[in-house]
Amino acid sequence: MVNRDKLSKAYARELETFRRIHPTSIKRFEAAKDCLLQGVPLNWMVRYAGGIPLSIDDAKGVHLRDADGIDYIDFCLGDTGSMVGHGPEAAAKAIAEAAYKGTSHMCPTEDATWNARELQRRFGMKYWQYSTSATDANRFAIRLARQITKRPKVVVFNWCYHGTVDETIATLTPEGKIISRVGNIGPQIDPSYTTKVIEWNDVEALENALKDEDVAVVMAEPVMTNIGIVHPAPGYHDKLRELTRKYGTYLLIDETHTICCGIGGYTREYNLDPDIVVCGKTLASGIPVGVYGFTEEFGNKAEAELVALYGLVKGIGGTLAANAITMAAMHATLEHVLTEDFYKHAIPLAERFNAGVEAGIKEFNFPWSTTQLGTRTEYWFLPEIAKDGTDAVNHRDFELDWYMHLYALNRGIFMTPFHNMAVMSSATTEADVDKHTEVFREACAEIAD
Ligand SMILES: Cc1ncc(COP(=O)(O)O)c(C=O)c1O
Structure with a gap:
């Protein structure tokens, strides 16, 4: 089970780390407040884990580089907009x-x-x-x-x-x-x-x-x-x-x-x-x-x-x-x-990603489930895959969600905001997926009872 006390403490620490290692993104966000409503080009960007979106300077393949020079493996890929990878x-x-x-x-x-x-x-x-x-x-x-x-x-x-x-x-x-x-x-x-x-x-x-x-x-x-x-x-x-x-x-x-x-x-x-x-x-x-x-x-x-x-x-x-x-x-x-070969490469990676997450969930006996759909995979905080939207929505857990996102982000992994969703691309590698598996396991270990 998840220990809520450990979760709150770990979350506070990850938030502090996030703010410490992103001075330039934060500076740009604050500076933009005099011309962009709430400092962001689109209002929902203030809802990213950490409350501040990363300011991105460069993206290639499945890598993002932010304003503070940090490199991320991108599993969000523009929430499918860049499923083909950045700049193919x-x-x-x-x-x-x-x-x-x-x-x-x-x-x-x-x-x-x-x-x-x-x-x-x-x-x-x-x-x-x-x-x-x-x-x-x-x-x-x-x-x-x-x-x-x-x-x-x-x-x-x-x-x-x-x-x-x-x-x-x-x-x-x-x-x-x-x-x-x-x-x-x-x-x-x-x-x-x-x-x-x-x-x-x-x-x-x-x-x-x-x-x-x-x-x-x-x-x-x-x-x-x-x-x-x-x-x-x-x-x-x-x-x-x-x-x-x-x-x-x-x-x-x-x-x-x-x-x-x-x-x-x-x-x-x-x-x-x-x-x-x-x-x-x-x-x-x-x-x-x-x-x-x-x-x-x-x-x-x-x-x-x-x-x-x-x-x-x-x-x-x-x-x-x-x-x-x-x-x-x-x-x-x-x-x-976006050819047949694209899917031949990306779908097995989604399977690998899912298996990695499942192993972590099993090891710590968390009441969470995972599911995969083609190049896409997601875990959710409910014991069995949701049968409808209400079932899924009833199991949202914002503190846990933000913790998992920030934990990954602070270790160079960008997951899809508002979801625990990952998308694979032709540029994603097995090593990228295994890095996520390792970080996911560590994030779970910190909050396990
Ligand atoms: C199923 C579905 N349809 C339509 C859209 C809208 O796409 P866009 O924001 O590019 O207009 C989305 C966006 O996430 C979506 O998930």
């Missing part, structure tokens, strides 16, 4: 070349077509569109689904995350009421107008949500990844497909993180049959991108709607989406970086 050669070259040939001119480039054909091959969806982020891809896909079906609502799973999409920032109370998610800034409108929230893996709740036939689309990560990794129960995906079809609701599979499973995400690996696929993040080696693809049937209906609206479609697109530099980066990434 082929993408860096394509980006540099594209920068001299015009980055944004509101006209298509041939790379946009090449990429769409490649996405077609990987995910099986007929038509593709671009956005500047996966958040936007989700937003635009929802709009098309609502336009086609003339239905107002979406279904999401409790504690899901699909980016900052208004309709999805909702949770369920224990009494089953749909409310704006805790911490949601400037709640849009009462989310129960736009959204039905159900628990992952609950077939009955799914059917209840769909049977009024007012739901345009169900949005699902094929495996929940944003509240720990929560796998589908056996047969759940079949039910999801069967019931969405039965009630005339579209099924959107968000592969933004589950692209960790293989070149066509979980959809390809497990033969899913969605109407819409969304992806983003790592597809252009860290250059902002989002994509959404859909079936021929969906595409034909969307086109008919666009024609009926005289093509004056508002609220979809954006001037910078599909710009030339992003398309060039994506082409290079798909052709040379």
Whole structure:
């Protein structure tokens, strides 16, 4: 068991160490407070373990170097944005070349077509569109689904995350009421107008949500990844497909993180049959991108709607989406970086990482569990893998979480903030993984009863 007394003391010591060895990151953070709100470019960065984000000067492969000259093995990799590693050669070259040939001119480039054909091959969806982020891809896909079906609502799973999409920032109370998610800034409108929230893996709740036939689309990560990794129960995906079809609701599979499973995400690996696929993040080696693809049937209906609206479609697109530099980066990434070989290297490393963590947990008899999904692995402070979002959220432990993160950080390992998640890349080595295993074991030893 974890000894809470030892934990509090060890945590205080790690915090003190963190502050002592990062004088430059702290100085930069304090100095930025007169021009960046709270001293950070994005508000959630103040929630990093230690309360201050590292200021990064350089990143290559799976290594980060911070402003104090400290080197880290990066297991966060931009929370999948840089799953391909920082600055992969082929993408860096394509980006540099594209920068001299015009980055944004509101006209298509041939790379946009090449990429769409490649996405077609990987995910099986007929038509593709671009956005500047996966958040936007989700937003635009929802709009098309609502336009086609003339239905107002979406279904999401409790504690899901699909980016900052208004309709999805909702949770369920224990009494089953749909409310704006805790911490949601400037709640849009009462989310129960736009959204039905159900628990992952609950077939009955799914059917209840769909049977009024007012739901345009169900949005699902094929495996929940944003509240720990929560796998589908056996047969759940079949039910999801069967019931969405039965009630005339579209099924959107968000592969933004589950692209960790293989070149066509979980959809390809497990033969899913969605109407819409969304992806983003790592597809252009860290250059902002989002994509959404859909079936021929969906595409034909969307086109008919666009024609009926005289093509004056508002609220979809954006001037910078599909710009030339992003398309060039994506082409290079798909052709040379995010290939079958990438996964052949990275997935066994995730298995090795997971085995290392499991050994530590077992040695100290902690009531924690681990799980792996392709190149991704995560441990969570509950004895068995969570069955739904509520199960996972009930076992969050912030002191323990910050301690584990700081302990690793102070020894040159950068884990994904807000998770105990690690992603492997083609540049990750067995030695990197073994270093984590060693540090993880030491962190556990310090707080064991
Ligand atoms: C499943 C999923 N979809 C969409 C997004 C949004 O991605 P972005 O922040 O790049 O828009 C995220 C971000 O973490 C995600 O996890």
